[in-house]
Amino acid sequence: MQERAEELPPSLPSQSGAGQGGAAELYLLVLLLLVSFPSVLGAAMEEPLCLVQNGADGVLSPNPEALEVLRGIGQPVVVVAIAGPYRTGKSFLMNQLARRRPGFALGHTVQAQTKGIWMWCLPHPRRANTTLVLLDTEGLGDPNKGDSRNDTWIFTLALLLSSTLVYNSSGTINQQALENLGYRGIGAGTMVSALSRWHHGDGATAPHRVVTVLTERVQVRVGDSRDEAAADFVRFFPGFVWAVRDFALELSQDGRRITEDEYLENALRLQPGSSRVVQEQNELRCCLRDFFPERKCFVLPPPADVEAMTRLEELDEGQLRPGFLRQADAFCRHVWDKAPVKALPGGQKVTGSMLASLAERYVAAIASSGVLCLESAVMALATAENTAAVAAAVAEYKQRMERELKLPTASQEALGDVHRRCERRALALFMARVFADKEQRYQGQLMHELEAAKEEFCRRNEAASAERCRAVLRELWQDVEQRLDRGEYAVPGGSRRFQERLRELMEEYRQRPGKGVKAAAALEEFLREREVLVRALCAADQQLSERERERVASDTVVAAAATAASKEAEEAAQARQVEQQRSFEEHRRQLEERLRHEQRVMLEEQERVIEHKLQEQRALLQEDFQSKAEALQEQIKKLQKEKEEIKKPSWRQKALDGLRTAAEICLTGLVCYGVPLLLRRFRHI
Known part of the structure; x- marks a missing residue:
């Protein structure tokens, strides 16, 4: 029991330990947990919640409350679903995985307890920053169900939403158990229809019978042939664990002990013979082997005596049979250690919010057309997720800029340094989340929005600098105003003394720190506003000749300030041009890395x-099924050709060309300094 207590997720402190330490120690423990595991605690649910409701009319619908829980989980999710015939102990086994009681509802009568698909989100006991999502499904084959057709859809949803599917059955893995999985899991009504069409010669060959069932209800892409669908299903299907409950036989064959996995593989071996019955049995085995390349088996004896089975939820672990506890522990450890994070084809990890979108879209497709197109669902998810990735990256950029940028900056380069750090972080956040952005549309949108956000910070920086400069100039001008009020410059030679004082003022102004990027422009504007005063003083100075008045009036400090302002503007333009070039290079670098x-x-x-296909081909040859092995060779050739295409450099170059096009559209749509030169350099790259 001590070992099991250590395996509990860290969000479940022992109550006995807390009592010994008193209220202060408990408070400190809770505080430590909140600091150390904020995301884990946020992902936990106190009890399961229905994810997909199965109405009295047999119509499936998502539960908004459960979807909202999933949308609040930004972590990757390991999704373990369990399916199988009703009243076989699925919920009890899932509660063992959760290591919590009470959990999924258990029943003690022949009446099925679970309806629809129930969900329980928990901190993963083995992996940090990962949520374990357990899905308990309605039992297949309930005779009290008025319409059993949605058995197919409940099983299909469990299959497509999970990263590991547990098939739970009782007794042994025999032909009946295989048929229950094939016929109930894939759909009895459609299976019979498919078999009937095949036997009546509609052109469907034997290897397509079970595939026909899936391709009628689930498509990888719109318009795919059955062969293409069969080859691609494996990319979407989860790992497979067969849990054989109430197992009472000895694991031996031909006088030697065999493992549980060998027991499963022996059950899936093709049988010799050419009769219709044998072909049907072999076809089902072929499909299970083809669709589930990663297979595992556990056999579990009954958890308790017959009289205690009606109150399993009340039993302590000490009242359960040791053999069951050992096997249940092995099962749990395997799932915790081996069940992968849910991922889409291409390796994109699925978060809780993405899982919510998939569940919602799958159920909506079932309700609208009765056909699931996986690629359409993934692309719709990509649109929503990529849009959110752009928004999150821009928000991250703005928040970091607000924290790190102290306005006004000393120079445009100083702002550019902060911009690069914040942009690099925002872009990394985007790259970790974006997927299926083949034309780099969303990265182009991000580039546009980050550039616009940077320009807004530049405008704010310039405004802050101009305001700071005006305040300094107003302060310095006070002395000049006082002298003007006393008439010190309205005397012979006063014009020269005024000009000298202005030069002193300019020098004092230049010495003042913290003026920012508009120092020269603000000074020029300030002096131009007082140019009339300079000319008036020159005109009134009786010591100056007419020629001297003209020369002094034209040779004012305003001209020097204008030159400085022009140089300042040119330097700022060059700095922004360099920033844009560096910005593009950072986008390109991170895109290449991704x-x-x-x-x-x-x-x-x-x-x-x-x-997997090669292993299956070798197995078919060993089992003396030459024709099936040869048929599989065409799929292998196609896959090898696709692999060679992926290895070509042109695969990446196409994406980089998309970024170039997106950048040209994005940057020409902004009024930025240095855009023409940047685009010329961009095209060169």
Whole structure:
């Protein structure tokens, strides 16, 4: 029991330990947990919640409350779903995974307890910053259900939403158990229809019968052939665990002990023979082997005596059978350690909010057309997620700029330094979240919005600088005004003394720190406003000849200030041009980094699929099914060709060309300094 207590998620402190330490220690413990595990605590649910409701009319609908819980989870999710015949102990096994009681509702009669799909979100006990989402599904084959057709959809939703699917059955893995999985899991009505069409010669060949069922209800892409669908299903399907409950046999074959996994693989071996019955049985085995390349099996004896089975929820672990506890512990450890984060094809990790969108879109597709198109759902998810990624990145940029930028900055370069740091962080945030942005549309949108946000900070910086400069000039001018009021410059030679005082004022102004990027422009504006005064003093100075008046009036300090302001503006324009060039290069660098990562992930995924097909081909040859092995060779050739295309440099170059186009559209749409030169350099790159 001590070992089990240590395995509990850190958000569940022991009550006995808290009591010993008193209120102060408990307070400190809670405070420490809040500081150390804020995201984990935020993802926890006190009890399961219905995710997909199964109405009395058999219509499935998402539960808004459950969707809202998922949308609040920004962490990657490991999604473990359980399915199988009703009244086989699915909920009890999921409660073992959760290590909490009470949990998913248990029943003690022949009446099915779970309706629809129920969800429980918990901190992952093995991985930081990851949420474990448990999905308990309505039992398949309930005779009291008025319409069993939605058994297919409940199973399909569990299949497509999970990263690991647990199929729970009782007794043994025999032909009946396989048929329950194939016929109930994939859909009895549609299966019979497909088999009927095949037997009546509609052109569907034997390898397509179970595939036909799935492709009628689930499409990878609109318009895909069945062969293409069969090859691609494996990219969307989860890992598979078969939990055989109430197992009472000895794991041995031909006089030797076998493992649980060997027991499953032996059950999936193709049977010799050419009769219709054997072909149907083999087809089901082929589909299970093809769709679930990662398979695992656990056999669990009954958890308690028969009389205690009606009150399992009340039993302590000490009252459960040791054999069951050992196997349940092995099952839980496997799921905790091996069940992967839910990911989309291409390796994009799914967060709780993304899972909510997928669930909502899948259920909506079922209700509207009765056909699920996976690519359409993923692209719709990508649109929403990428739009949110742009908004989040821009918000991150603005928040960091507000924190780090002290206005006014000493120079445009100083603002550019802060901009680069904030942009780099915002872009990294975007890159970690964006996916399926093939034309770099969303990165172009981000580039546009970040440039616009930077320009707004530049305007604010200039306004703050101008205000600061005007305040300094007003302060320095007070002395000159007092002298003017006393008439010190309305005397012979006063014009020269006024000009000298202005030069002194300019020098004092230049020495003042913190004026910012508009120092010269503000000074020029200030002096131009007083140019009339200079000319009036020159005209009234009786010591000056007419020629001297003209020369002094034209040779004022305003001209020098104008030159300085012009130089200041030119330097600022050059600095912004450099900033834009660096900004583009940062976008390009991070995009290339993301593309290299995506390419690696896609190649690894492609290699896994190819290796799975090769293993299946070798198994078919060993089982003496030459024709099936040859048919699989066409899929392998196609996959290998796709792999070679992914390896080509042109795969990345196309995306970089998309970024170039997006940048040209984005930057020409902004009134920024140095855009023409930047675009010329961009095209050169």
